[in-house]
Amino acid sequence: MKEFRLNYELVKEFIIEFIREETYSNGFKKCVVGLSGGVDSAVVAYLSAEALGKENVKAIIMPYKDSDPASKEDALLVVKKLGIPNELIDITEIVDAYFKGNVANVRKGNFLARIRMSILFDKAKEFKALVMGTSNKSELILGYSTWYGDMAASLYPIGDLYKTEVFEFARFLNVPERIIKKKPSADLWPGQTDESELGASYKALDSVLKLYIDQRRTKEEILSLGYKKELVENVLNRIKKTQFKRTLPPVAKFSPRTVGLDFLYPHDFKV
Amino acid sequence: MKIKFALAQINPVLGDIEKNRKKHLEFIEKAMEENANVIVFPELSLTGYRLKDLAMEVALPPQSDFFNPILKKSKMIDVAMGFVERGNDNNVYNSAMYIENGKIKSVYRKIYPPTHGMFEELRFMGRGKKVTTFKTRYGNFSILICRDLFHPSLLFLAYAQNAEVVLGMSNMPLRGVEGKKPAIEETVEKAVDTYTSFFSQFIVFVNRAGFEDGMGFYGGSFIGTPMGKKLGFAGILKEKLTFATVDTEEIYRKRQLFPLSREEDLNIIKENLDAILEANNERV
Numbered sequence: 207m208k209e210f211r212l213n214y215e216l217v218k219e220f221i222i223e224f225i226r227e228e229t230y231s232n233g234f235k236k237c238v239v240g241l242s243g244g245v246d247s248a249v250v251a252y253l254s255a256e257a258l259g260k261e262n263v264k265a266i267i268m269p270y271k272d273s274d275p276a277s278k279e280d281a282l283l284v285v286k287k288l289g290i291p292n293e294l295i296d297i298t299e300i301v302d303a304y305f306k307g308n309v310a311n312v313r314k315g316n317f318l319a320r321i322r323m324s325i326l327f328d329k330a331k332e333f334k335a336l337v338m339g340t341s342n343k344s345e346l347i348l349g350y351s352t353w354y355g356d357m358a359a360s361l362y363p364i365g366d367l368y369k370t371e372v373f374e375f376a377r378f379l380n381v382p383e384r385i386i387k388k389k390p391s392a393d394l395w396p397g398q399t400d401e402s403e404l405g406a407s408y409k410a411l412d413s414v415l416k417l418y419i420d421q422r423r424t425k426e427e428i429l430s431l432g433y434k435k436e437l438v439e440n441v442l443n444r445i446k447k448t449q450f451k452r453t454l455p456p457v458a459k460f461s462p463r464t465v466g467l468d469f470l471y472p473h474d475f476k477v
Numbered sequence: 478m479k480i481k482f483a484l485a486q487i488n489p490v491l492g493d494i495e496k497n498r499k500k501h502l503e504f505i506e507k508a509m510e511e512n513a514n515v516i517v518f519p520e521l522s523l524t525g526y527r528l529k530d531l532a533m534e535v536a537l538p539p540q541s542d543f544f545n546p547i548l549k550k551s552k553m554i555d556v557a558m559g560f561v562e563r564g565n566d567n568n569v570y571n572s573a574m575y576i577e578n579g580k581i582k583s584v585y586r587k588i589y590p591p592t593h594g595m596f597e598e599l600r601f602m603g604r605g606k607k608v609t610t611f612k613t614r615y616g617n618f619s620i621l622i623c624r625d626l627f628h629p630s631l632l633f634l635a636y637a638q639n640a641e642v643v644l645g646m647s648n649m650p651l652r653g654v655e656g657k658k659p660a661i662e663e664t665v666e667k668a669v670d671t672y673t674s675f676f677s678q679f680i681v682f683v684n685r686a687g688f689e690d691g692m693g694f695y696g697g698s699f700i701g702t703p704m705g706k707k708l709g710f711a712g713i714l715k716e717k718l719t720f721a722t723v724d725t726e727e728i729y730r731k732r733q734l735f736p737l738s739r740e741e742d743l744n745i746i747k748e749n750l751d752a753i754l755e756a757n758n759e760r761v
């Protein structure tokens with residue numbers, strides 16, 4: 207028996223109930239999931255299929271000409287394992303119609319993410335479905351994702367699981383080993399990997415995040431536990447610099463009730 | 478006295494009091510078919526939990542005609558339910574009422590509405606001040622709401638008024654997924670075990686199910702008894718109606734076996750509290 211840090215049986219039951227209720231109570235039966243070939247979207251597809259029924263989960267696979275061919279193959283492997291309907295949409299023409307010639311990786315990467323978002327929301331409209339988000343807690347808190355790109359979604363089923371927990375959870379759910387084992391990457395340009403871009407391993411990043419976020423330890427306390435200054439500052443700077451992505455834009459307030467400040471209704475208000 | 482309780486672990490629709498009243502009536506019907514004496518709903522069962530600005534929109538005075546269909550049913554079965562109370566003082570409260578034989582027997586206002594992290598209750602609602610015990614046809618009952626249950630002082634106040642049954646009506650969200658059970662469930666069970674054991678009371682813990690804005694209420698309703706038994710467990714996360722019969726003779730037996738209540742001296746507590754309050758006031 208493998209040693210897991212969380213009770214994934216319970217996590218699974220909880221997230222499945224979450225997906226069901228948040229989908230049905232918002233008036234939907236179906237969802238679309240952008241399958242990247244990575245572990246996050248694979249886990250979300252597995253959970254969604256179990257929660258809503260496999261026929262109600264549509265996988266959208268959106269390769270670009272520079273994407274790693276393995277990404278598409280791995281996405282198709284998830285589709286095959288789950289037996290869910292899918293659509294393959296090559297986004298090369300759309301992207302290349304806008305960008306002529308060379309452009310910085312991050313600009314192009316953000317654009318790819320936002321084109322994929324546009325397609326997912328269009329497909330959601332076509333199928334009367336929600337867009338299932340695939341962001342995990344590490345990514346959300348480090349702000350390592352494209353604002354209004356891959357961050358845009360109706361629900362975040364795995365938004366409270368750190369990346370290292372997503373790997374464990376994937377193993378618990380029997381996601382194919384080759385998807386779990388490969389290096390995490392957004393695959394927005396050739397050779398990109400999360401850990402080289404973030405400057406540390408997820409294991410290291412998550413350890414610091416847990417101390418800072420969940421246990422509310424101070425920077426000094428974390429340093430005194432033996433974590434390297436460079437790592438801790440990397441994490442804390444990323445959190446600070448990306449806070450804007452996790453909030454609504456500020457509204458210039460002058461009326462009695464202003465969106466975001468004192469017009470305070472719950473998300474799930476359906477009266 | 479034997480009392481058959483129905484534990485209505487429901488999942489109310491946020492902000493929709495019409496739909497929720499219908500659900501109350503359906504659960505009451507089902508409980509009547511099983512000849513239950515008392516049906517207990519969770520905190521804010523009529524309104525849902527995460528109301529925020531909706532609180533003032535769904536608030537009702539206890540005398541509102543809106544409750545009439547439920548009052549009518551209470552000829553055969555007592556009903557404890559949660560709602561947002563519009564008080565005579567024009568404030569709103571997170572309240573619960575006990576209905577017996579067509580009449581409102583008691584209205585309790587939550588004393589400790591949590592306001593930190595995901596909880597924002599005091600931002601939108603006021604707080605109550607009084608733990609009371611009321612005499613029902615089945616004995617002395619008290620109501621406490623959710624966070625109140627984590628303040629042993631309030632359980633003590635119910636005990637000091639000889640509450641035989643405490644209705645713990647809750648909306649507790651799940652947190653803590655490392656262990657076999659959700660960490661919050663462990664905490665509640667520990668608390669209930671302790672209170673029922675030392676105060677020789679029954680605690681009817683009814684927690685809601687369902688999700689609101691990502692918060693998942695864990696359910697896990699049950700009755701804790703003075704002899705340490707756990708009855709009518711409703712399981713976690715799902716809407717459920719369970720039943721359990723308790724015998725208040727168990728309190729008598731427990732209090733003879735372990736006569737803590739006979740030793741209790743409220744005057745000592747009062748004198749000590751007065752001294753503590755005086756000292757604290759001086760310090761400020």
